[in-house]
Amino acid sequence: MSWKELETESTEDLITCIGWNKDPEMLEHAQKAFQAFCFRFQQDIAKKCRIICKNRGYGKDIGDDLAQKVFEKFWKYPKFNFEKSRAKTFDDGVKLYLYRFASNLLNDFYNAQHDPNPNPYTGEEDLVYEMPDLGSIQTTPEKLKVLQEKAELIRKALDRLGPKHKIIYLTYQQHAQKGFNLPAHLLEKLRTALGLTQVTIRSYKKEAFDKIKEYLDIYGSK
Secondary structure (H helix, E strand, C coil), X not given: CCHHHHCCCCHHHHHHHHCCCXXXXXXXXXXXXXXXXXXXXXXXXXXXXXXXXXXXXXXXXXXXXXXXXXXXXXXXCCCCCHHHHCCCCHHHHHHHHHHHHHHXXXXXXHHHHHCCCCCCCCCCCCCCCCCCCHHHCCCCHHHHHHHHHHXXXXXXXXXXXXXXXXXXXXXXXXXXXXXXXXXXXXXXXXXXXXXXXXHHHHHHHHHHHHHHHHHHHHHCCC
């Protein structure tokens, strides 16, 4: 089926189909419906995005990028409640809904441009399962020996706790940034991969850091 065969479907039906995008068996149909949905609204959304970007001092290219991000976000969250929109028609309500997406995304972009402490996370962060290879570090033999001894103590401390503690510790150790919580997508990966609640993850994290501090305090000075 080509997406063009869905051109005459109602917007409500297209959104229903797009909502099947989490079902592997229905993914292709959802993608076709999404293409038809984008074709239906892309000119209107692109025009709106260019206008609001111009009002904030940005050019046409930023407006076009914003329009693309609006549709990308709708693909992730294909939900729309016509009754809450107060629009005269379903399609008008969808447009207003997408306009809000555009406004919020533009605000995020503007804030990121003017934030003296921008969010350091890119969205590509992943879980860390093993300790880094220290052999590739460019340093003096003396410093490398100190790092290797410390790494061995950390490894022994984590072995006393278990694999879930290890993953939590290594993930936080690599990705944690002062003044920021770990990004939501990374916390979700931890919960899913380890089968733990966020409360338990915080508990395991404390246990891991406490145990490692204990090992370093006792054995690190020797």
